Amino acid sequence: MQLLKLLILLPLLLVLLPLVKPDLGSERAALLALRKALGGRTLLWNVTEPSHCKWAGVQCEKDQVVEIHLPGVALSGQLPTGIFGNLTHLRTLSLRVNALTGGLPSDLASCVNLRNLYLQQNLFSGEIPDLLFSLPDLVRLNLASNNFSGEIPPDFNKLVRLKTLFLENNKLSGSIPEWDALKLEQFNVSNNLLNGSVPEKLQTFSQDSFLGNSLCGKPLDLCPGDNGTSAALPGGIETNEGGKKKKLSGGAIAGIVVGSAVCLLFILFVLILLCRKKSSKKTSSVDIATVKQPEVEIPGEKPVSDVENGGHNNGFSVAAAAAAAMTGNTKVEANSTGAKKLVFFGNSPRVFDLEDLLRASAEVLGKGTFGTAYKAVMEIGPVVAVKRLKDVTITEKEFKEKIESVGAMDQENLVPLRAYYFSRDEKLLVYDYMPMGSLSALLHGNKGAGRTPLNWETRSGIALGAARGIEYLHSQGPNVSHGNIKSSNILLTKSYDARVSDFGLAHLVGPSSTPNRVAGYRAPEVTDPRKVSQKADVYSFGVLLLELLTGKAPTHALLNEEGVDLPRWVQSVVREEWTSEVFDLELLRYQNVEEEMVQMLQLAVDCAAQYPDKRPSMPEVTRRIQELRHSSVKEDQDQIQQPDMINDIES
Incomplete structure (x- = not known):
């Protein structure tokens, strides 16, 4: 059978x-x-x-x-x-x-x-x-x-x-x-x-x-004719009545001229009164609360479509914003000797003082989560970045203790805090100025013909520098974290070396400064932005890596579905299509780095895992980035040394 x-x-x-x-x-x-x-x-x-x-x-x-x-x-x-x-x-x-x-x-x-x-x-x-x-x-x-x-x-x-x-x-x-x-x-x-x-x-x-x-x-x-409107008729006034022109009479024209002249005289009279009133109060101080700050967002704080190329305010002065609070105003607190001064950290060069800073011309760099940042150019001394903190709710003693721990941090991938000023009405932080701006501006700013594409070596180098900076922060203790990692807080030197900024500031402000606009970077388990764990930092860094690889901001308007965050979007594309479809087109111009890009993408996905215990530590993240960068350099060297093998491959 x-x-x-x-x-x-x-x-x-x-x-x-x-x-x-x-x-x-x-x-x-x-x-x-x-x-x-x-x-x-x-x-x-x-x-x-x-x-x-x-x-x-x-x-x-x-x-x-x-x-x-x-x-x-x-x-x-x-x-x-x-x-x-x-x-x-x-x-x-x-x-x-x-x-x-x-x-x-x-x-x-x-x-x-x-x-x-x-x-x-x-x-x-x-x-x-x-x-x-x-x-x-x-x-x-x-x-x-x-x-x-x-x-x-x-x-x-x-x-x-x-x-x-x-x-x-x-x-x-x-x-x-x-x-x-x-x-x-x-x-x-x-x-x-x-x-x-x-x-x-x-x-x-x-x-x-x-x-x-x-x-x-x-x-x-x-379109012409929509909503009952019509186009203007040549030589006349717009009309909807059978297309006929309506011409003004001579009396109507004369009335308009007389009325306009009266209005103009009235406006001039009001302006003269205002100028006299202003001059009479020229010597009086201005309360800092009445100074209106320019509402300029740091690139990356908004979706890409909303980022403006401006943000400059060259006529603005630091003194105009803070002089009232620091030069004789009774609200300003003095130190024990009665003098008001900047407090410098460590061996920071003291080549300028508070008066030099107040006299400096300033340019608005942007308004971020913790306050407004200015570029201050002094007559004598370095160019610095000044951040005016907002919503600081802690006492001066607490502020001094926490800000001194921030100023004591010294690592090449951190933006060093050089000095600070504290009064009841003003809290200023003075940093080194980073001439290339933020990673966010570099990724999402100029998209025109003059833009220089960011190659793989530059992006992976930025990722490594940022990772080293965050790893150093985490090495200061199990409870030390950054709390606000995002691309607008990764600043760049002229050689595109990454410097992490805004570290330690999450503990200085009240809950009203919750960074709702950058929720795309925030780990799912974080409910209070002042209480961020090191694993939550790792999640934010994973989103930052995805931003580097895809060229998309976490809240990019062209993501596949409304409200889908960047990690979920990447995972859905990789699952449905293939890994290379998620990469920024600018990266695809550079050959022979796809394997390293895929490895970096996998690392980013690991960092942005839903559950904290499944995320790697920052030392491990740094090590993996170093390894894939070394393999990329080695592969490039091998390809230079090897002869062209194209002719040896069968057609």
Whole structure:
């Protein structure tokens, strides 16, 4: 009986086995044909490797190719037809940041399981192909920064699962179709040749999604005729009454002229009175509480879209803000000798005093969690940064004890606190001035043509410097923590060395200074910002690492879902797509560092673990960053010493 069963099964096995081998062979052949067809930097695949699933950028499930990720590898030429018909299990295809030309191959329509298609920053041209609309599972489509032309097809309405559609920086013309079936979460058609009105379903997106076109309607300016308005008529006054012009009579014009003259005289009279009143009080002191501080946010305190390039106030003086509280005002407290002075720490050079500081011209650097910071330029002496603390609720004795412990900390990756001033109405801290500003400003500030991209070496060096500074703080005792780690508190020297600032200040202020605006950095278990553990610091540092790697601020407006924090977003993308899709495009310009970037990403995820006991300590974090930086340097040296092996790889 068993022999009979074997005789029946044997022909079936002989039929099925050949069906498996050719499928795997055809996928391998398709990948090799793709490499051969594209110019530029040859894909460094080891063709002697038995499994093509181990080639860089190729990901498989059950020996079937499901994802191809080849971003920023200098590919050029046109995608050939006949490749993707053998890769029908593809779910993600990423060829972004290359130099691919022409149109999309027709057999891409065979990849009916495709969910994510990333083709941005290439040279693709022609109209948006109809083959895309035969991909029913498509969720994310990015065709931005290419040369696509023609109208935007209404057939996008067929892609009912589509959530992301990026078409900006192309040459698309015509109007935007009405897509009733789509429920887009991300959308951008800026910098095209589009005209007409914005469809109602797309009016929830920001202006940035539509700028650089001839579009109108919400969220842009209203279209002519909207809300019963009409355009101005040439040579007359706007009107809604049958398009007829209304001209003013001579008497009406004369009345307007006389009325305007009377108003002008009245205004001049009021200004003269105010000037006399001000001059009579010139010698009187001004209470510090009446001085209005400029409301300037430190870059990074707001979402990227809200960061302003300004923040300068060159006419402002430290004296204008604090002179009343320090020069004869009865509210100012003096020391035992009756003199009011700065208290310096350790061996800090005393090349200036309080009067020099008050006479210094100042520039507003920003308003942060604990107060407003100024750049103070003195006539004689160094340029320093002065922070005016707000909401300090502790006594002078407590303040002195806590601030002296801060001033005693001396490590090269900390911004040193040089001096302080304490009175009932004013608390000033004097730091070394960091000329390059904050990491937040560097990452999210200037995005224009003059921007210098941050390479991997610079970013990993900043991460290492910040880690060393925080590790030093933690070494001062089990209860010592920073309490407010974020990218705007990582300042940079001219050589881009990281310096940690604002350490020790969380214990000086009251609960009203809770940093709600930077909740993206705060560990889940933290309820009181004045009581932050070292493990909570590690969480915040993990978010900082993710910010360095992704280029996104924790509250970035373009995250996939409203209210999703950066660690959760990264984990969802890695789980759903592939790790490289989370990295900042600026990092993908630099070759041969992907392995180190992935290791840093894993470290960031470990630091931002939900539960404190699963997070590493800062000494371990520092060690891991040092190791991956050393491996990166060693790999670069090895590649310089090795001969070019591209010609030795089989085509």
